[in-house]
Amino acid sequence: MLSCQWKEMGMECLGCGFQRSVVLVLKGDFQHAFLLYPAIYTLFLMMIFLGLHLRFNFSKGHSILKWLFILNIVIIVVNYILKLI
Template identity: 50%
Template sequence: MLPCLNKQLFGVECLGCGIQRAFWLLLRGEFVAAFKMYPAIYTLLILAIFGLLHLKYKFKKGRKIILTLVTVNLLIIIISYFIKMNYLF
């Protein structure tokens, strides 16, 4: 797996740390472990699948749905990052 450049240079995890491992766990069928590793893994997959379907089928409200999914993903990623870094709770 690719090492996190941010973690190597600065010693601090980035917002994307864990996504590769979570995806690998997901492929191995370890669904709970994947969620614990990177909580946004499932919503990112939904966003990717919907984005690809929207490219092909041009849904009527596709752009609005994608914007909502991106916003939800960003919130999950940021909140889980702060929890992981012990800035919250």
């Protein structure tokens, strides 16, 4: 796995846990993956929808992607704040 420069300095970053969470999803440990990085499934959903939108050019695809992006940012930031507390 890639090392995190923030983690080496003893600090958490907004992406801490993402790589380990992806590995856990690939191993089938879905609950632990979510607990480690709560945005993992909404990020997967957004990436899948982005691929479909690029292929099929949905009429409201850009709007759906915008809201999925906002949802992911909110989940990531809230999770980061909760880790700091």
